[in-house]
Amino acid sequence: MNITIDINGKNVSAAIEPRVTLLDFVRDVAGLKGTHAGCEHGVCGACTILLDGEAVRSCLILAAQAEGSQITTIEAVDGTARQPGELSVIQDAFCEAHGLQCGYCTPGMVLAAKTLLQHNPTPSREQVREAISGNMCRCTGYVQIIDAIMLAAERLQGRNQPANGA
Amino acid sequence: MKSASFDYVRPDTLDAVCSCLASHPDARIIAGGQSLVPMLAMRLARPSLVVDIAHIDELSAIRDDDDALVIGAMVRQATALSDPLVATHLPLLAKALTHVGHPSTRARGTVGGSLVHADPSAEIPLVAVTLGASLRIRDANEDFEFNAEEFFIGPMLTMIPPTACLFEICFRKPTSANVGTGFHEIAARRSDYALAAAAAHIEADDAGIVQDLRLAIGGISDFPQRLPVDVNIDLSAGKTNLGSNLTTAIDAALDSIDVVEDMHASASYRRRVAAELARRAVDDALSEIAQDLS
Structure with a gap:
């Protein structure tokens, strides 16, 4: 069947089998490899993307179901075109707080964090834990990831800006 | 972890869903897909046809019916969780929904999908049984309903006929303040x-x-x-x-x-x-x- 999906503001069309998941569509048709394939049955959260602004698991959605929705992947995490290597506030906070080691879970973690901070700009640590409860990390032990999201929340509110704006 | 092949249709009326189900005995309905897609990936389910009910508008509404709150089968769990009518009239459902999956599965998973999937440990079926909700079902252009207490008959087993589609769930509002x-x-x-x-x-x-x-x-x-x-x-x-x-x-x-x-x-x-x-x-x-x- 022919499918057209808006991915990061660009319409991507392809003739695919109905069994193709949104994850495989994003990686193999759109060629965006930042979305990681982990368990492919909805357990690990590595394939998290934003569908109409909400974090979802792309392995649990058929590409056909996503027609008409707007998809955002890690490549366009803050909606603006960036040069390779240029980071959004949340990504930068993950680097600074050592919120990643091998990096496999990181795109999913960053997008789960983005959804959380959109709904709740000042989350408690407990709320952060709940927001990333569906994302597995086998390296960090999660503590630094929570630190990173708390740091990102603070920065997104501009609370670490110098008082005089200098 | 790739599904076996299947055909996919996206009907826009409930009756069209029923006729798809009637013509394909092994068809499966997909609502949010948070239970079905893993079953497809693990090939525990191998339907010849997947019927997507997400484009039938009336299935996604929450309706205030005086003495009852009626939740469309396709209402997402996250939508129900943030709905003020649910918070006011069905506090138990609101409480239970915070335990359903994770934020990222609640964004897609539906109230009706969880009920017909009938996992023995699922929260929404437990709430439906507690409150004695009525599950309204259409089969071959005929509507009927089950009380939640008689709907679940085993692990992943319900009274719903294979050719039928759950379209809404009726929860009686509390009568006392x-x-x-x-x-x-x-x-x-x-x-x-x-x-x-x-x-x-x-x-x-x-x-x-x-x-x-x-x-x-x-x-x-x-x-x-x-x-x-x-x-x-x-x-x-x-x-x-x-x-x-x-x-x-x-x-x-x-x-x-x-x-x-x-x-x-x-x-x-x-x-x-x-x-x-x-x-x-x-x-x-x-x-x-x-x-x-x-």
């Missing part, structure tokens, strides 16, 4: 499948006399079940400790339930935990009412 609810579950990890869960919905009159005590357990047997506890509770003098009558009644009700055992937990563990969670759920519900009355 003094309502208390409690929901507790225990799982190996946050939001994992519950090893045991308990839900309580209690209504009391203005004098503080409990008129309706609904208690049910999930996760410990093949499907969620009511625990009949017939105890007189008077909150007029403020809330006291749960009487030994109530504790005995919960234990006695649990005695008649066939508790399952698997590699995750023994039957004895599940029974003991269920008793404690049931007590806590009732305790929370009574505390809420006592607070309202004082």
Whole structure:
């Protein structure tokens, strides 16, 4: 069947089998490899993307179901075109707080964090834990990831800006 | 982890869904897909046709029907969780929804999908049984309904015919102003499948006399079940400790339930935990009412 999906503001069309998941569509048709394939049955959260602004698991959605929705992947995490290597506030906070080691879970973690901070700009640590409860990390032990999201929340509110704006 | 091949259709009316199901005996309905897609990926389900019901608008509405709140089968769990009507009239459902999956699965998973999937440890079926919800179903252009208590008949097994589609769920609103609810579950990890869960919905009159005590357990047997506890509770003098009558009644009700055992937990563990969670759920519900009355 022919499918057209808006991915990061660009319409991507392809003739695919109905069994193709949104994850495989994003990686193999759109060629965006930042979305990681982990368990492919909805357990690990590595394939998290934003569908109409909400974090979802792309392995649990058929590409056909996503027609008409707007998809955002890690490549366009803050909606603006960036040069390779240029980071959004949340990504930068993950680097600074050592919120990643091998990096496999990181795109999913960053997008789960983005959804959380959109709904709740000042989350408690407990709320952060709940927001990333569906994302597995086998390296960090999660503590630094929570630190990173708390740091990102603070920065997104501009609370670490110098008082005089200098 | 790739599905076997299937065809996909996206009907825009409920009747069209029923005719697809009638013409393909092994067709499966996809709502949010949070249970079906993993089953497809693991090839536990190999339908020839997948029928997407997301484009039938009336299935995604929450309707206020005077004495009932009617939730469309396709209403997403996250939508129900943030809906003010659900928060006002179905506090038990609102409480339970926070335990359903994770934020990222609730964004896609639906209220109706969870009910027809009928996982024994799922929260929404437990709430439907506790509240005696009516599940409205269309089959070959004919509508009928099941009470949640008679709908679930085994693990992943319900009374729904293979050619039928659940289209809405009717929850009776509380009749009393003094309502208390409690929901507790225990799982190996946050939001994992519950090893045991308990839900309580209690209504009391203005004098503080409990008129309706609904208690049910999930996760410990093949499907969620009511625990009949017939105890007189008077909150007029403020809330006291749960009487030994109530504790005995919960234990006695649990005695008649066939508790399952698997590699995750023994039957004895599940029974003991269920008793404690049931007590806590009732305790929370009574505390809420006592607070309202004082």
